[in-house]
Amino acid sequence: MKGVKPLILASIVAMSATVQANDLNKVIDKSSEINQSAAQSQTKIDKIADSMQGRLQQFKTLNKEIDGLTVYNAQLSKQLSNQMSEMEAINLSMDQVSIIERQITPLMLRMITGLEQFVALDVPFLTDEREKRLASLKDMMNRADINSSEKFRRVLEAYQVEVxxxxxxxxxTALLDVDGQEREVDFLRIGRLELIYLTRDGKKAGSWDTTSKQFVALDDSTISQISKGLRIARKQLAPDMLTLPVHAAD
Structure with a gap:
């Protein structure tokens, strides 16, 4: 029996070593699992940190955009306010223009009527031309395609021509009734002071009498001066002194 004890002891030692080895392996395996789990956890933490960093950057970017939009909106509000003020000023100006147009149309009509009366009472030179100008002004006043400013300009232009x-x-040259016969004559107009005619054959002459409102015959002695005046008016002679009769109103 004494020989059996060492064997049993050795077996026990061997079994104990085996058990310890198994336990150590389990511990090592467990440590590996823990390390792997820790690594996975760290990876998750890193991803979360990266995600948070990205969102933080997005937040900062968004804040900058919001600040930019705030400034833009403030500027836009100022622009809109200025535009509204300009629109109000334009509307006021349009109202004033409408008032002026309502006032200027009757004024132009009165001016045309006054000009027509003046021409009718004036020395009868360029009668057809002046009557056509008046007719054109009257026709213009009925046209909607011509604005008031242009109409007024043309009325003033007609007045300037008369001045x-x-x-x-x-x-x-124009036609005139001479001794009951319509003849072509040369007219010499000196301002509004004198309107003289001379027949084309140079034999008869006359001047407008503002008192009797008709042409009166002139002496043959005036014909040379009338011919000279016609040549001066046509720029065929240099300006020179003329001796002509004047039939002006008293």
């Missing part, structure tokens, strides 16, 4: 007649000398 210029009073300070110019002119020669032109």
């Amino acid at each position: 210029d007649y009073g300070r110019t000398i002119e020669a032109y």
Whole structure:
């Protein structure tokens, strides 16, 4: 029996070593699992951290965009406010223009009527031309495609033409009843002071009498001066002194 004890002891030692080895392996395996789990956890933590960092950056970017939009909206509000003020000013101006247009139309009509009366009472030179100008003004006033400012400009232009007649000398040809016969004559207009005619054959002459409102015959002695005046008016002669009869109103 004494020989059996060492064997049993050795077996026990061997079994104990085996058990310890198994336990150690389990511990190592468990440690590996723990390390692997820790690594996975760290990876998750890193991903979460990266995600948080990305969202933080997005938040900062969004805040910058919001700040930019705030400034833009403030500027836009100022622009809209200025535009509204300009629109109000334009509306006011349009109202004023409408008032002016309502006032200027009757004024132009009165001006045309006054001009027509003036021409009718004036020395009868360029009668057809002046009557056509008046007719054109009357027709213009009925046209909707011409604005008020252009109409007014044309009325003033017609007045200016009449004013210029009073300070110019002119020669032109037209028909005139002479001794009961319609004849082509040369007219010499010296401002509004004198309107003289000379027949084309140079034999008869006359001047407008503002008192009797008709042409009166002139002496043959005036014909040479009238011919000279016609040549001066046509720029065929240099300006020179003329001796002509004047039939002006008292």
